[in-house]
Amino acid sequence: MSYKEKKVMTIGLVSELTGLSERKIRYYEERKLIFPERTAGGTRKYSFLDIERLCEIAEKMEDGLFTREIKELERRKRKSASLA
Amino acid sequence: MSYKEKKVMTIGLVSELTGLSERKIRYYEERKLIFPERTAGGTRKYSFLDIERLCEIAEKMEDGLFTREIKELERRKRKSASLA
DNA sequence: CGTGTAAGGAATTCTGACACG
């Protein structure tokens, strides 16, 4: 696993790097759009890939999509990718 | 700056990844062998490169070197590199 | 010299809820 995928950042830093509120970041997790890991104590840890993913999500939210639709879009992408 | 050099990890994770105690990690900083950044609140943040560096330091410490000698070795390396 | 540890405080994060719309 490369550095990009390793879950190492706390939510505070992710919030800083993405410009998204911690509230939003936790909410997108609740909606199953991102999947941080946890420390033994329960603190969330994110990867650089999660940061990129969050930026994409943020763009789509700005376009007025619902989290549900974003989830749906990804499902389709995966499907077409598996057909290629 | 690549993911590798970006200072993003807390000391707890670094301790876990390197197997070194937080005490040791803070001490090597005190001896100017590593240079973590800080959050506004004062929490240290390390990069993947710091992790590699710490592992090298740990090896040399196991070989019985003093932190002072490790520092010295690096000074020489930089010098020979600049001559090349 | 290098490192463990107990101490007390401060920064950070967590969850569940209320609010608004």
Add this chain to the structure above:
DNA sequence: CGTGTAAGGAATTCTGACACG
């Protein structure tokens, strides 16, 4: 639905010091 916020607690980190050797 998506997001802000105040609340209270828990996990995490910080510093300076004492200890040993």
